Amino acid sequence: MKGWIGWVLLGITLVVAVIGWRNSQPEPETELLARKSVCTGDKPCVVMSDKPNVIKTDVAHRRYQWTTSEGPVVVTCKREYYLAGAWGCASEVGATIERE
Numbered sequence: 001m002k003g004w005i006g007w008v009l010l011g012i013t014l015v016v017a018v019i020g021w022r023n024s025q026p027e028p029e030t031e032l033l034a035r036k037s038v039c040t041g042d043k044p045c046v047v048m049s050d051k052p053n054v055i056k057t058d059v060a061h062r063r064y065q066w067t068t069s070e071g072p073v074v075v076t077c078k079r080e081y082y083l084a085g086a087w088g089c090a091s092e093v094g095a096t097i098e099r100e
Contacts, residue, residue, distance in 0.1 A: 020083060023060065025057065026062060030087050031052065033087055034062070034064040034066075035066070035075075036089075037077075037090065038066045038068060038073050039070075039091075045069045045070040045073075046068060047068050048068060048069070049066070049067060052065055053067055054096075054097045056097050059083070060078055060079070061076055061078050062076070062078075063076050065095075065096060070093060071093065071094055072094065072095065072096050073092065073093050074096065074097055075090070075091045075092075076089065076091075
């Protein structure tokens with residue numbers, strides 16, 4: 001009995017690790033979703049480039065910094081649930097991402 005519990009826990013740990021690793025990788029689909037979320041305010045704005053200036057990812061978030069006619073905008077995308085679910089994005093005008 002003890003043997004299979006260890007294997008089950010190892011399997012669960014590996015699945016969570018793979019999901020976390022996949023979440024921390026930038027993907028074109030999330031970048032496109034972030035681009036659509038850049039100019040969502042009341043003021044009209046124009047995105048100045050096709051690609052974000054800075055991309056920073058971790059297990060729970062993907063952050064994209066865009067240059068717009070209104071200044072820098074950081075779009076943070078995260079999953080509906082911590083490691084799973086649909087991606088949703090929110091923008092923050094005037095914020096910047098520090099480069100490492």
